[in-house]
Amino acid sequence: MASVKLTKVKKVYDNNVVAVHDFDLDIKDKEFVVFVGPSGCGKSTTLRMIAGLEEISDGTVEIDGEVVNDLQPKDRGIAMVFQNYALYPHMTVYDNIAFSLRLQKVPEDVIYEKVTNAAEILGITEYLMRKPRALSGGQRQRVAIGRAMVRNSKVFLMDEPLSNLDAKLRNQMRAEIILLRQKLNTTFIYVTHDQTEAMTLADRIVIMKDGFIMQVGTPEECFDMPQNLFVAEFIGAPKMNIIRTELGKDGSGYYVKPFGVKIPVDGSKGEALKAKGAATGEILLGVRPEHIQMAHAGDPGAIPVTLEVNEMMGSELHLHVFTEDGTRVIVRIPTIDLEPGEREKLVAGYKMYITFQGKVMHFFNAETEKNLLTD
Ligand SMILES: Nc1ncnc2c1ncn2[C@@H]1O[C@H](COP(=O)(O)OP(=O)(O)OP(=O)(O)O)[C@@H](O)[C@H]1O
Numbered sequence: 001m002a003s004v005k006l007t008k009v010k011k012v013y014d015n016n017v018v019a020v021h022d023f024d025l026d027i028k029d030k031e032f033v034v035f036v037g038p039s040g041c042g043k044s045t046t047l048r049m050i051a052g053l054e055e056i057s058d059g060t061v062e063i064d065g066e067v068v069n070d071l072q073p074k075d076r077g078i079a080m081v082f083q084n085y086a087l088y089p090h091m092t093v094y095d096n097i098a099f100s101l102r103l104q105k106v107p108e109d110v111i112y113e114k115v116t117n118a119a120e121i122l123g124i125t126e127y128l129m130r131k132p133r134a135l136s137g138g139q140r141q142r143v144a145i146g147r148a149m150v151r152n153s154k155v156f157l158m159d160e161p162l163s164n165l166d167a168k169l170r171n172q173m174r175a176e177i178i179l180l181r182q183k184l185n186t187t188f189i190y191v192t193h194d195q196t197e198a199m200t201l202a203d204r205i206v207i208m209k210d211g212f213i214m215q216v217g218t219p220e221e222c223f224d225m226p227q228n229l230f231v232a233e234f235i236g237a238p239k240m241n242i243i244r245t246e247l248g249k250d251g252s253g254y255y256v257k258p259f260g261v262k263i264p265v266d267g268s269k270g271e272a273l274k275a276k277g278a279a280t281g282e283i284l285l286g287v288r289p290e291h292i293q294m295a296h297a298g299d300p301g302a303i304p305v306t307l308e309v310n311e312m313m314g315s316e317l318h319l320h321v322f323t324e325d326g327t328r329v330i331v332r333i334p335t336i337d338l339e340p341g342e343r344e345k346l347v348a349g350y351k352m353y354i355t356f357q358g359k360v361m362h363f364f365n366a367e368t369e370k371n372l373l374t375d
C-alpha cells in the first residue's frame with residue numbers, strides 16, 4: 001500500500017518566489033501520476049517536497065495516511081530517479097546498484113539476490129561488471145532505475161528520467177517504463193514537460209502552470225474536455241487551433257461563425273451547450289488539427305484558405321494554411337484520405353477549402369479562457 005496525499009502544499013523559496021501554490025492531490029495506491037507543464041511551473045519542486053529534499057513551506061504531505069513533512073527522505077519509503085542520474089563513475093554497475101543496500105548493512109547474499117533480480121528485469125545483466133562510462137545513455141538510465149528499484153520503495157519518483165536520451169531511445173525507454181510499472185506494481189509519480197510522455201504513461205495527468213494546477217484528469221479527459229485554454233493548447237500535437245469568433249443561436253440551435261462561415265454546433269456539443277444555457281457572444285473556438293477536413297467550394301461550412309507550408313510526416317500531412325483574414329490554421333490530413341492527383345497540388349499558394357463539424361469543437365470564454373462546458 002502506498003497512497004500519497006498533498007493538502008494545500010505550498011513552496012516559497014528564500015527569494016520569495018512562490019513555486020507551488022495550494023497544491024491538492026490524492027494519489028491512489030499503485031496509481032501512475034504524471035506532473036506535466038512548461039519549464040519553471042513547479043514540477044520538480046513538488047516532487048522534491050514529496051521526497052523530502054525540499055522543505056514544505058505550508059500544507060501537508062501524507063504517505064499512507066502518515067504526515068511526512070518532518071521525516072527524513074530515507075524514512076519516507078520513496079525512491080527517486082533524477083534526470084542527471086549521477087552514477088558513481090569508479091564503481092561497476094553492480095556496485096552502483098548495491099550502494100544504498102551496503103549503506104544499510106544488508107547482507108551480501110541478499111544484495112546479490114536483489115541486484116541480479118533488478119538487472120534481469122531491466123535487461124542489464126550482461127553489463128553488471130562494467131563501469132558506467134562503458135554504457136550507452138539508455139543503459140545508464142536503466143542502472144539509475146535499478147538503484148531505485150532495489151530499495152523496496154513504496155513510491156517511485158522520477159524527474160524527467162528520459163530527457164537526456166535521444167528521441168528514438170526515449171520512445172523505447174518509455175515503453176520499458178510501462179513494462180517496469182507492470183512488474184513493480186507500485187505507486188509512480190513522474191515528472192516531464194513532454195505531453196506525449198504524459199499521455200502515454202499516466203493513469204492521471206496533473207497539468208501545471210506557474211505553480212498552479214490547471215487540470216487533473218485521465219489522458220482522455222484532458223484531451224477530450226480540457227478545462228481551460230492552457231490545457232487545450234498544451235495537450236495534443238500539433239496544438240489545437242484557436243479561433244476568436246462568435247457563438248450564436250437561432251431557431252435550429254447554436255452555431256459558430258469562424259471567418260464569416262456559419263457552422264451549426266450539432267450533435268452532443270450542441271446539446272451540451274443547450275443544457276448549460278451557454279451565453280452567446282464572443283468566444284474562443286478550439287479545433288484540433290486532426291479534426292479538420294478538406295472540403296470543396298460550395299460545401300456547407302467550407303472555409304476558403306491558402307496553403308502556406310505542407311509538412312510531409314509520412315502517413316499524414318501537416319498543412320499550414322491561412323484564411324482570408326490572415327489567421328493561420330494547422331490541418332492534419334491522413335495521406336490515405338487524399339483523392340488521386342490531389343497530393344501533387346498541395347504546394348504553397350494552393351487555394352483550398354477546409355471545414356469541421358460541431359462534435360469536434362471546443363468552446364472557451366474569451367475573457368476567463370475557461371471551457372464553457374466545464375466551468
Ligand atoms: N532553489 C531555488 N531557489 C529559488 N527559486 C527556485 C529554486 N528552485 C526553483 N526555483 C524556482 O521555482 C520555480 C519552479 O521551479 P521547478 O524547478 O520546480 O520547475 P520545473 O517545473 O521542474 O521546471 P523544469 O521543467 O525546467 O525542470 C521556478 O520559477 C524556479 O526558478
Ligand SMILES: [Mg+2]
Binds near residue numbers: 043044045
Ligand atoms: Mg524540473
